[in-house]
Amino acid sequence: MSKTPTTKLCRYTNDQVFVHNVDLCKDLIGKISFTEMIFFHLMDRRPRVAETAMLDAILVTLMEHGLTPSAITTRMIALSSPEAPQAAVAAGLLAVGSQFIGTIEDSARLLQALVAGKGSLEEQARETVMRYRQEKRLLPGFGHHLHRPDDPRTPVILAVAREHGLAGRHVDALMILGKTVDEAAGRHITINVTGAIGAILSDMEIPVDIIRGIAVISRAAGLVGHIKEERESPAARFIWELAEEHVHHAGDVADTGA
Amino acid sequence: MSKTPTTKLCRYTNDQVFVHNVDLCKDLIGKISFTEMIFFHLMDRRPRVAETAMLDAILVTLMEHGLTPSAITTRMIALSSPEAPQAAVAAGLLAVGSQFIGTIEDSARLLQALVAGKGSLEEQARETVMRYRQEKRLLPGFGHHLHRPDDPRTPVILAVAREHGLAGRHVDALMILGKTVDEAAGRHITINVTGAIGAILSDMEIPVDIIRGIAVISRAAGLVGHIKEERESPAARFIWELAEEHVHHAGDVADTGA
Amino acid sequence: MSKTPTTKLCRYTNDQVFVHNVDLCKDLIGKISFTEMIFFHLMDRRPRVAETAMLDAILVTLMEHGLTPSAITTRMIALSSPEAPQAAVAAGLLAVGSQFIGTIEDSARLLQALVAGKGSLEEQARETVMRYRQEKRLLPGFGHHLHRPDDPRTPVILAVAREHGLAGRHVDALMILGKTVDEAAGRHITINVTGAIGAILSDMEIPVDIIRGIAVISRAAGLVGHIKEERESPAARFIWELAEEHVHHAGDVADTGA
């Protein structure tokens, strides 16, 4: 049998609740913001003012980006199971995977490897870019299917990081990588917002295993907004009809008419 | 085919993103807190200071309550699928249903019916309590399996509401209902924190269809904390072993030995 | 603390696995079909031949119905998180709620109430239809947005039930309800396939709490088919683009052009 594990997150008695050993009712509710509480819960220490501001900016940035796969998913479930809004959010969050905003984790892992690696950042950046090009893999944090030539969110979030003294070696690595990417491609490739946030969260020392979790928290709030709009101005059935109408169905009369 | 729906949540161009028609990069990132952004996204208007403080307090309150079914769920998935933290959070959120924190929605619906109903709140409270007792149903917002005789979070969150002038008719209805419950039961039954929050969110005019969504946003953050702790100090396998060891398995040797 | 519960589903030793006290390796693998195993697992007894045939027919019927909300959901997650096909299926299954195939549960509950009720089925059917019309609620098991005037699956699945001697009082109740519905509406309203299956599963004595689970098992297989097609002939990105293009975005240039 496994050794008895310890949890430090929460304990309670009949008339008290402690979160990380702090009295929830006396010292947290009404005393700190949600963002401060998130930081405290994840890092087991109170944030500095700059850290709260930075986390706020990141959570604001990732909340909403229109009718994305996550939002369409949430709306499909809100249509099918209106009695279970938690399921609509949960389904949408499953879209925070390897292809879209979950990429902040890949970007963070890449940049942390550069910072931890041997040799100058420039040398490592060159070696990395070459390797990805040879393997024809996308470099996490670069390119965007829509925001071209530049993701407008990137300079803004990086400016917040610099203003608060939170842009460190990982942001440096990202900048150097960006320069190297441009040289190798012979044109400018945008640093997308997940690249920038992966760098900043690394500089903030958020453990890489929960970096994707930051995106999840933010997007959960965005998806609740989609549930609300779906109730007031439904779009899911329309999207369903679009899919059935526009996707070609093999075997339809039109096919066999020859 | 359905009429073309309209979304107001987000639109974008190559170099701009608008959320509710406000420029994300210019006017939101670095300018407002996550909690303000949540309110803005859900209510389509900026919050007043009191509203932000209240929403912060609610989100702080609901984030974490130990090894609950939602937390155990998240840890089981984090153990099974460590590569997909979004799935661990999503699974845990599915526990925000009719039995635990999802009850803030039931509480809100009940209180909104009282406030909208005919007759004094006192008369309606009596009629409601009688009906639930006859039908042997639990009254949403009352009782707690652990926090007895009182949920320590309730007076604190109600104090925040009063301090900010946000306790209105729904909080009144809750108080009157509480008095009636106690008289009918012949003893004190706690108003639990989901009852209080259901009342306050109703007074804040958060649409009842997304009230459960507020709990979902808060709990998402709590569950990311459990993923982090599960990585650093794993408990899921131990809980699994406890279950296999302590739940009785029909047909075991001990059974057939008789 | 709760009383120690007992599980009868499975126990194992180093070199044996028992499911419902039957040796999995000796007596089940290679000896019974998946459908027989499902029945055995859910009902704690081996199925008769007729029951297996019926359950097969039901599972075949519910597996696939094109680009439904569940299928669109699965494809969105398969696009976003191709590394986690289990998440794509899970998300799609969340669509088996109150509005679509989850309605077999509502249909079953309604028919079971009729069969258990006092008075002739005819009287109760009239009373039920009248009540639903007054409350302007949809009668579960009736109507279909697409298959009009008749759902082609209904007579086929009912014929299988009759052929195998499994159509009993709940199918009777459904037929009488159908007649009453038509009279009240003054036109023919189809009995949809979820109505028919709700009746048959009730006649088979499948517990109502897991009736929706039968649909879930079948649809899980259907959704794996969508994952496969999404890999070979992707549609999710196209549907996403359709949504972004065809849903009207408030505030777009066209709006402000005035």
Next chain:
Amino acid sequence: MSKTPTTKLCRYTNDQVFVHNVDLCKDLIGKISFTEMIFFHLMDRRPRVAETAMLDAILVTLMEHGLTPSAITTRMIALSSPEAPQAAVAAGLLAVGSQFIGTIEDSARLLQALVAGKGSLEEQARETVMRYRQEKRLLPGFGHHLHRPDDPRTPVILAVAREHGLAGRHVDALMILGKTVDEAAGRHITINVTGAIGAILSDMEIPVDIIRGIAVISRAAGLVGHIKEERESPAARFIWELAEEHVHHAGDVADTGA
């Protein structure tokens, strides 16, 4: 905009449904088993008798293994949200990831690489085992935390494959790998059931991208069984209490008393 995609899975008219261009009502319902339908849906052709028998055996094998993380998860959600059994199954399926039965995919990928590779299977097996040992990685398909020294399901499922003439080059590769593993370890390491099934599904030419989906279909049925038992003989609350009682809570009186 993406090119218009084509779906071959399903199309329908008012009075017909076609699945893979076959009339569902005329030619499938009541005519083929669920397992045959699954094969047909995934492979776009009818199965041979041997293929159906094999798929049945695999689906029977993977359905149930007691209070696993997936089953505990399903029970936690069934406790929390009894109104949404689809959510309880969905949550449990999220446990079919990289650590437990999802490993059939890893095993299949490994064996397919061996079969497709250059050099004899023996040479490649040696090279593979050496590499995994150097990288201290677990070899997918080998070892079991419980079934030692041998997983009793493995020889049974392999016997079914041989009996039906479905054990081919991938099963060969597995056997050779097993021998090599034993030699390298200096003791016998079991080939677990996910290894065997990964080999067989590869020999059956099930596309590797949906191999995990086969486990998902089977386990969905197993989890519905847990929902049923949870309704009749609840265990989730007991497991929750076990967790709260047995996991050590840092900061408890016992801690601070020192």
